[in-house]
Amino acid sequence: MIRLRIQVAHWPRRSLVLTDTPRPDCGNCEGLGGIEHPYGDHNGEYAGDEWEPCGCWNENRRWFLMPLPRRPRWLRHRDAGRDPWGPGGYSDEPPF
Template sequence: MSRLRITLTHWPRRALALADTPRPNCPDCDGEGFTAYGYGDDKPEWGPCHCWDPTRVRLLLPLPSRNSPADYSDEPPF
């Protein structure tokens, strides 16, 4: 079963990308994609779960840059 979804990326420029998602029924992360690990300290470290690869992203379509409202004119085009 495919766990891919379309996402909006902002680096290096705005684009639509196909990204991997965590396995929804994973017993380690419960579908969140991250697991806590630590060495007995108060604040655990968080890392990606084995069911998900956050670097698995494919660029689909680059999007044009947005213009600010100050770039538009109030005058008619003709």
């Protein structure tokens, strides 16, 4: 059974895609879509993870729905780096 959801894809262009999701009641991956296998180096220290996809879903199964519009170039560069409220969206000016 396919469990579909809408997702935003960013390659090659921002677009909406319909994609499959892992089975939430899967006994192997517990709904995560795969099994993580951490491994260590020759000293026994953590060196990373390997991901084994579960058979309950196919992460490559997706259908293109529609491209998302791009912002005009003049609008993209106009507000870059200027935030009138400062970092975090708050002003440190008194209200009077």
